[in-house]
Amino acid sequence: MRGSETLRGETGPSLSILPLSAERPGASLSRTARLSDTIAARARPTAQVSFRPAARGFGGRCLTMDPVDQNQREGRGLSRRGFFERSSLVASAMTAMCALAHDARGAERDETTVDSDQTRHPFDPLTPHEITEAVRVIRAVKSVGPACRFITVALAEPSRAEMRAYRPGEPFPRAAAVLVMDPGSGQSHEGIVDLRSGTVRSWDAVPQGLQPSVTVDEFAECEAAVKRSPEFLAALRKRGIDDPSLVMVDAWSAGTYGDEKPEEIGKRLVRALAFVRAEPGDNGYARPLDGVIAVLDLHTMKVLRVDDHGVVPFPPDAGNWAGAYLPAPRKDLKPLLITQPDGPSFTVVGREVLWQKWRFRVGFTPREGLVLHDVRYRDGDRDRSILHRASVSEMVVPYGDPAEKYFRKNAFDIGEYGIGAMANPLVLGCDCLGTVRYFDAHVSDSRGRPVTLKNAVCLHEEDAGVLWKHTDWRNGQSEVRRARRLSVSFFAAVGNYDYGFFWHFSQDGSIQFEVKLTGIMNTSALSPGEVPGYGVEIAPRLNAPFHQHIFAVRLDPGVDGPANAVYEVNMVSPRRGPDNPHGNAFRAEATLLARETAARRRVNGATSRFWRVVNHGQKNRLGQPVGYRLVPGENAPPFVQPDAAVLKRAGFATNHLWVTAYDPKQRYAAGDYPNQHPTGAGLPVWTAADRPVVDTDLVLWYVFAHTHVPRPEDWPVMPVGSLGFWLKPDGFFDRNPALDVPASLI
Template sequence: MEKTSSMKVTREKHPLDPLTAEELKLTVQILKRDKGLDDHYRFANISLLEPAKSIVLDYRDEEQIKREAFCIILHNQEGKTYEAVVSLTEGSITSWKLIPGVQPSIMADEFMECQEVVKSHPEMIKAFAKRGLTNMDNIMVDPWSAGNFGIEEEVDVRIVRALCYYRTSLYDNGYARPISGLYVLVDLNKMEVIKIVDKGVIPFPPLDGNYTPDQVGDMRQDVKPLEIVQPKGPSFTTEGHVIDWQKWNIRFGFNSREGLVLHTVSYNDDGVQRPILYRASLSEMVVPYGDPTDPVNRNNAFDAGEYGIGMLANSLELGCDCLGEIKYFDANLVDSKGNVIQIKNAICLHEEDFGIGWKHTDWRTGHVEVRRSRRLVLSSISTVGNYEYGFYWYFFQDGTIQFEVKLTGILHTQAIEPDRKHPHGNLVAPQLFAAHHQHFFNMRLDMMVDGMNNSVYEVNTKSMEKGPDNPYGNGFYPVSTLLKNESEAVRDLDLRTARFWKIVNPSKKNRLGEPVGYKLFAGENCFPFAHDDSPLLKRAGFLKHHFWVTPFDPDEQFASGRYPNQHAGGEGLEDWVKADRSIENEDVVVWYNMGHHHITRPEDWPVMPTAYISFILKPTGFFNRNPALDVPPSKAKNSACQVDGHTSCH
């Protein structure tokens, strides 16, 4: 195909706008045209190649910008991985590199193809028949990433472990009847079975484990409608991928690996738009299991790097996933064949009432001042096999930012012989066992607190020695320690000292003469229980500590490294900090791990009530006073709120 001048982007966009469907299609066309890509090539990822910070921060509206796409491409037949950069502005490939010894993430198309390969394999059909299963439509296959356990025959083979389940009908809960004792290894490049492991027949659990209304039984009759009504519409406005709400200005993006990404988050303080974050995203999430028996001992999925959180995003529905006055945004991605796919309503934006923002009652005069809080919610939900993960960014009127993950879905299950138990999990139903496991989320926070150069302090609270200055033994005080280099900033939570971390701008002072800052403090958390020399922690060394800080480097995007799928380890965050670079008064990136420790229970079955895990960024000396003082009183709903003839809640 000859080059044509029409094969380029001419419409101006912001440098951080995600690639449009048109741009994705054009990228594929350019790659096929200039590299002659045939059907043996798969597109593992095509996303915006984000420009340098200087370009983004100096950008002015209507300015001509360079649009580029970053691409990861796999040649199935050769088993080779390539990275390409395509200039959409020029309509040409500007970079094409072979990346040896890596495996791209597992693609959604490969999941479906793998399932059909397993279900049509003659030996698997015999294995199913041995268990009385002849209807292949009722066989469910979950491909799990293989990890890297030093097994020689798996080197340089693009491989998954396929675990199988039996559903009594097409829409029943397949995880209620695991086909335990049987699993298979599949070569995804050749799409063929390479090994079948059959340890013998284990009886199916007797119960269905269904959870849909038509199968559960009588629904509660005392649940009355709960409506969120905003007759004048929401308080936010949007233009493209920019949100203005109250005093917040937020740009966001979306890509196949990280899913929802925040860009250039700032807060308007007395007419000045003050930056807080340049970029924030889920860098990696890891789910290790605590069962040492085969095959669960290899369950340690890297859900972002091995599958792609964005690629697995749901299309959200009003009244179910989101409630109230909703603004939805679609996401455009490509499948492995290069076809553009659109996930409708992948991102949800709305406001929520959040109780009392602040209040005081003067008991002497009876005067009351109270303000209700509301928060802006930007969210997406992804389904990774049996689990659902909701990712929620919250913005509050007082300048607080919170990130929360909501975990639900269905447990990973195994069948177990009658009257048996298992030390590494719990029975959740008769003859149905769910292994204990953990969920770790690594967040990459490219900080920009009132400017590019920031420093990080660790704050620990200490008890005073008892003595003349502390006669009753109640005194305590916080101690702030500057973290000057990367080695000093590899830190863990400590409940005994109420530890938190503070990111400050040394060159900007508040009216009290202190550096302006934001503090990061934790919600639920835990440590991994794997040994340091385990295959898990060789690949996910960043899990060994809760908190890390690095100087900004555009090549350091993912805590697990760029290609964690089947990688032996030794790359990523734990490796980078060995350079022990300076992080004092620098452009810094904070990496924070939060972990959910899941000891399974019967109440988690047949579908798990949502668990919540989060962290908070809260202003500390960033403002001169409470920035939510100007939130207006709410309109009273009854006479109890009337004071001095007024009908508002103050």
């Protein structure tokens, strides 16, 4: 491609396809003065979207984008709607290029269906029309002014009783849960809007001292406000930075640590950390503005103070990962084609998915992102229930550096920000391969206007290796079956980190949940000769601190019905004696977890611990209660001290398993409002009631952690790491349910 060409969509803006940047990989600046000069010299006038050839198995093109636009350059910030629209613009461009590469070979298709009134269901997320209607009703009935922020507008999920009364094809109740915040008074309200009658069912004030999550547009407004602050600009000049447009400002939730200044208590605070780009497309995380922290009130968008812990020179090297900066791609990678000429094996009706005896519904919320409803497996002539609902409930990322300027670094990425609202538009051939079905997600911006996140959720089949195999050496008889799995997933970009959340359904009745971690590590600068004590030097004078990613998944089981119980299973070896005369004996020992406090448990690799959810009222052919087992994967305890401030708000992380009596109001592991919560809430508080959890409607909470000890190979962008857990049938079926899988189809 020579010069600049343009692609025009029927309704969208033009995209400029540009030649590669002349920037050399590994370009660096060794002195602060040179950095400032280079910043001024390299500034570009406008944001641009460009394509370049990339090393992809399908031989296509992927996209690079200059992330700075004119609004940001002029200090206005980027609105939440603008953020979403730019994401959709990039996704549309990427989809076009990937589709061109794939459709030419017939390797991949985007399978889409159109929802209709006949396929609507009570668990379906709100439509754009319903979001608009909910906001209209709230504004009309409760006199909500234009300055108020709509933090979330989401489906008020139907109750168990409403679902029992539901009949397909008949009208059903429909309601929206709305969270509105008034920056003027600082007061927030939770409301339920009846969308059928256009009335407000409830309108409750959020208790004083609790803060809703930070919205996307508050991030952008915070950045603009910080860049206007005289104190912050003075800190920049002190370090030789004269162009604030090249400064990245990340708004970190302020948390609660017991040392808050009296005049700041009760305010909606963030602690803004900053990084400096060498030019608009540069990776600012390579050059932390170390030790400069702006404390800002989000209600007033005023900087209350700037803490300056002293000048630390910028690290000398660039850390660029975008395509225009990368070396020439490898030349020896041949195409790997994934084709399904007869179409996929799954069927999608509205938001219901049917595949290989599985049946479930795809939901989505601005806070949790992807939600699964009503997960069932077809066994003979019965659709057998396994899960009522499943979602990622909360996560926290504590950092381990105790320095004054760092110890407040931690993030509750779900409760403080909302990963659903930060979902990426996924791209055929880049994010998902094969014959793909996408689901859009509909959220609201903070003014209550609906915003559609195109292709937020991806559904596709994957080859998963060998499903089962055996060879009889005596007679030569051999059978083998290939495994196929169905994956439903979404990705969210939360600041520097990117998270992929995947539910994998297998033909043997098992479910795997997998989190994929990638993106860019949070960084700090090192003084010349400094050796980090609580991190790893990943590039010259660039430190990545030790940290953990701790996830809490909420599982609402319904194993052959709502009356379930949980057993903990440990392997034990009896002491030598009459029961173990040769010392070789070991057995599985199951313990019933009868009450909530007894069900606060941790993983134990030394005993191969797992947990089994059973239905005592339903038996298999052997007379055993049917069940599913939860099998842990990678895990660790939190490494902060028990009295650390972050653990007061993240009390859920103190155990790996919690079992609670079902309560529809208990949705989030750290409570509804972890942002600046003064004492902490959620699982430790709820389970203190010590309710019985045997043969009843219960909820299983599994908490798992990845401990990140950084390495140079994680820079400048991390190869994907993954962790998660399995749900496997344990006496649920009478035999291997995958015996009827056909031999491989070639």
